[in-house]
Amino acid sequence: MNPLCGRCNRVVYPTEKVNCLDKYWHKGCFSCETCKMTLNMKNYKGFEKRPYCNAHYPKTNFTCVADTPENLRLKQQSKMQSHVLYKEEFEKNKGKGYSVVSDTPEMQRIKKTQDHISNIKYHEEFEKSRMGGGEAHPHQPQQPSNTPSAAYQPSAAPQNYHYEPAPEPVREPVREPVRQAAAAPPPASSGGKRYRAVYDYTAADEDEVSFVDGDVIVDVQQIDEGWMYGRVERTGQQGMLPANYVEAV
Incomplete structure (x- = not known):
């Protein structure tokens, strides 16, 4: 027995039957509920077992929840649980150190520059302390108290090394491949083809x-x-x- 159409409730014969949304439709009856535009299996959108076009497809809106005492209590409880979980994760990860940064060429260059800067500052501070009256440098071991000051030999002081940052490597511009123009037709021929x-x-x-x-x-x-x-x-x-x-x- 032939089924009935989901819109006009008339008999749907096999030659004009469209099976969609758990119903049977005539090809002409399978249209948008709002604008009555005829649809097919590729451009329809179903909502509550009714066909709609893309422009008139119903959009669901969220409803506002009232701040009732019960909802406020649940909100406060969820907030407390999130703080507890955060504290537990913090205690677990405490003391594990920082994540390892990948040793890229750019990071190596920055690290090398920082090392040069720190060496220059160290020797500048040492030179200031030596010229300022023999004040002990924080990184230099002090002499024992039983050693007389006259025994100090200026020539024994460490030499002043000046470090200069390594020059940046010169990067040659990348040359794009250029198609060479043929000065004369090449000998290879297509054999007279058109x-x-x-x-x-x-x-x-x-x-x-x-x-x-x-x-x-x-x-x-x-x-x-x-x-x-x-x-x-x-x-x-x-x-x-x-x-x-x-x-x-």
Whole structure:
């Protein structure tokens, strides 16, 4: 027995039957509930087992929840639980140190620069302390108290080394590969084949030739996989042309 249509409640025959949304529809009855636009299986959207188009598909809106005492209590309880979990995670991870930073070339350069700066500052402070009256440097061990000051030899003081940061390596500009223009047609020949243009092409260089879809190119000579050399039969111009813009005839 043939089923009934979900919209007009009439018998749906197999030749015009559309099975969708757990119902059977006539092809003409399967339309949007709002604008009555006829739909198909690719552009419909179902809502409560009713078809809608993309523009009139019902959008669900969220309802506002009142701040009742029960809701406030649950909110406060959830907040306390989140604080407890955060404290537990903090206690577990405390003392584990920081994450390891990847040793990239940029990080190595920054680390090397910082080492040079720290060495320069160290020797500047040491020079100031030595010139200022023999004040002990925080990084230099002090002499014992039973050693007389006259025994101190200035020549025994460490030499003053001056460190200069290593120069940055000179980076050469990256050169893009340039297509070399053919001074003369290469010897490789296509054996007298004729080619027909399948796209329009506008010459981008002096040694290239322009053509439109349908032009016939003769005297074609293959240069490489991407370029050919030939003559446009319509205009008589010769030059290089892209091989993927033409096809053999």
